[in-house]
Amino acid sequence: MKTDTVISAKDLSLTFQTGDGPVHALKDVTLDIAKGDFVSFIGPSGCGKTTLLRAMADLEHPTSGTMTVNGTTAEEARRARAYGYVFQAAGLYPWRTIAGNISLPLEIMGYDKAEQARRIQRVLELVELEGFEKKYPWQLSGGMQQRASIARALAFDADLLLMDEPFGALDEIVRDHLNEQLLKLWERTNKTICFVTHSIPEAVYLSTRIVVMSPRPGRISDVIESPLPRERPLDIRDSPEFIEVAHRVRDGLRAGHSDDV
Amino acid sequence: MRQATLPILTVVAAIFALWYLGAVWLNSDWAYDKAVRLDKDLTFSEMVIDTWSQDKPKLPAPHQVAAELWDTTIDKRITSKRSLVYHSWITLSSTLLGFVLGTGLGIALAIGIVYNRTMDMSVMPWVIASQTIPILALAPMIIVVLNAIGISGLLPKAIISMYLSFFPVVVGMVKGLRSPDNMQLDQMRTWNASPTQTFWRLRLPSSMPYLFTSLKVGMAASLVGAIVGELPTGAVAGLGARLLAGSYYGQTIQIWSALIMAAVLAALLVATIGMVQRATLKRMGLS
Numbered sequence: 001m002k003t004d005t006v007i008s009a010k011d012l013s014l015t016f017q018t019g020d021g022p023v024h025a026l027k028d029v030t031l032d033i034a035k036g037d038f039v040s041f042i043g044p045s046g047c048g049k050t051t052l053l054r055a056m057a058d059l060e061h062p063t064s065g066t067m068t069v070n071g072t073t074a075e076e077a078r079r080a081r082a083y084g085y086v087f088q089a090a091g092l093y094p095w096r097t098i099a100g101n102i103s104l105p106l107e108i109m110g111y112d113k114a115e116q117a118r119r120i121q122r123v124l125e126l127v128e129l130e131g132f133e134k135k136y137p138w139q140l141s142g143g144m145q146q147r148a149s150i151a152r153a154l155a156f157d158a159d160l161l162l163m164d165e166p167f168g169a170l171d172e173i174v175r176d177h178l179n180e181q182l183l184k185l186w187e188r189t190n191k192t193i194c195f196v197t198h199s200i201p202e203a204v205y206l207s208t209r210i211v212v213m214s215p216r217p218g219r220i221s222d223v224i225e226s227p228l229p230r231e232r233p234l235d236i237r238d239s240p241e242f243i244e245v246a247h248r249v250r251d252g253l254r255a256g257h258s259d260d261v
Numbered sequence: 262m263r264q265a266t267l268p269i270l271t272v273v274a275a276i277f278a279l280w281y282l283g284a285v286w287l288n289s290d291w292a293y294d295k296a297v298r299l300d301k302d303l304t305f306s307e308m309v310i311d312t313w314s315q316d317k318p319k320l321p322a323p324h325q326v327a328a329e330l331w332d333t334t335i336d337k338r339i340t341s342k343r344s345l346v347y348h349s350w351i352t353l354s355s356t357l358l359g360f361v362l363g364t365g366l367g368i369a370l371a372i373g374i375v376y377n378r379t380m381d382m383s384v385m386p387w388v389i390a391s392q393t394i395p396i397l398a399l400a401p402m403i404i405v406v407l408n409a410i411g412i413s414g415l416l417p418k419a420i421i422s423m424y425l426s427f428f429p430v431v432v433g434m435v436k437g438l439r440s441p442d443n444m445q446l447d448q449m450r451t452w453n454a455s456p457t458q459t460f461w462r463l464r465l466p467s468s469m470p471y472l473f474t475s476l477k478v479g480m481a482a483s484l485v486g487a488i489v490g491e492l493p494t495g496a497v498a499g500l501g502a503r504l505l506a507g508s509y510y511g512q513t514i515q516i517w518s519a520l521i522m523a524a525v526l527a528a529l530l531v532a533t534i535g536m537v538q539r540a541t542l543k544r545m546g547l548s
Contacts, residue, residue: 085451094546
């Protein structure tokens with residue numbers, strides 16, 4: 001394990017016991033994620049990408065193998081508030097303003113009022129929502145709500161950001177815009193980001209590494225290092241390099257599927 | 262609202278018409294009896310007028326009840342023992358005390374059920390069983406037992422109200438406190454929030470729509486409890502006492518006016534909760 005490894009999974013397996021017998025959500029997954037990486041997890045539904053992310057967050061408990069986050073167990077990392085987690089739904093509380101929603105984790109973690117206010121301003125600026133602090137969630141569009149939820153995950157300065165299909169419910173145009181913003185944000189904050197998606201262009205556009213997964217049992221079928229530069233304008237998606245990486249991802253997905261299609 | 266006025270008035274008019282017809286039908290025997298005793302012949306219109314103006318009719322006509330209500334609320338001083346306002350206040354005070362106690366007990370039990378697995382498994386069957394016992398059978402016991410240990414007056418009646426009103430609150434609040442979805446609870450876990458923080462910041466605010474619905478049912482039940490609490494005890498004051506005294510002396514007009522007063526009281530109490538509910542949920546963005 002290198003010193004700048006943030007997440008390390010070794011021979012990780014996770015089995016759910018269901019009425020229809022055991023479901024192998026993850027089987028023998030081994031993966032290291034380095035500090036500052038933007039790693040996307042892509043695969044068809046049932047491939048365990050979300051389960052893997054939830055295991056990093058200590059929301060699921062592996063049946064065997066080890067998972068370390070920042071050199072500690074996933075549970076210790078969660079207790080130390082080592083990561084911010086963004087869910088598919090924004091999950092903002094309707095009875096709190098945008099500022100109130102962002103201060104929610106800060107209140108829980110015991111920051112004082114002045115520090116809360118300072119951090120709310122900083123993260124609102126990061127997601128370009130300045131001036132919306134007094135609005136209620138229903139007054140914002142879906143894309144803005146999701147940005148507020150990202151701001152909330154950033155507010156307590158965790159170095160690790162775990163994102164579970166955060167833009168999955170948004171339309172293409174909003175999604176492009178948010179992808180661009182997310183890259184800018186990653187550039188400025190130098191965080192490590194794990195990003196679950198089922199969109200190939202999204203994964204290729206955002207990531208430094210793409211983890212391709214396949215189902216039954218959930219496993220990693222390919223890990224692709226992106227040759228794209230860190231600086232990525234939207235039209236990089238028409239470049240030959242981009243198209244080549246996208247091809248490799250598609251091939252990886254097809255290979256994982258070949259046994260049951 | 263405006264379109265609803267005509268249909269509502271039509272229904273009300275129909276009810277009054279039926280009521281007057283019912284009064285003729287039920288009270289006519291007595292009207293004829295009196296006529297026979299006086300050896301007099303009754304015309305149809307005389308009979309009808311008589312059935313609407315008897316002292317102790319089987320079914321008093323609406324205007325008789327209205328007159329009695331006017332007499333006992335507006336014309337009497339509210340300190341008078343014959344004032345319906347005075348009796349309503351007696352019942353209202355134990356209703357409100359019982360409602361507060363019942364809501365407190367209901368919320369406390371719901372929190373226990375949601376947070377404690379043992380209570381989850383064991384308490385609910387008892388809560389349901391408690392409501393299968395007829396309150397009329399239980400009320401005298403509660404009053405006698407509490408009297409024996411020196412508690413009398415307002416509190417025994419309030420306890421009967423509590424006994425009826427805690428039930429909808431428990432059921433509603435258990436559902437309400439469990440209404441946050443898995444994602445919201447997971448989110449709290451990612452922040453390593455304590456159970457207390459999760460309760461105050463997520464579970465309790467999420468339960469508000471359920472709480473208000475329960476409070477409306479609980480308030481109505483509480484009023485029933487207070488009236489029932491006044492029946493078996495020989496209480497001298499309260500709407501229940503008026504009902505009982507009315508039935509002893511065949512004062513049907515007094516019974517009906519007490520009934521209507523109880524209905525008006527219930528409507529006012531439930532409407533008050535409804536107003537608080539609308540204001541609160543609107544403010545919270547939950548309506």
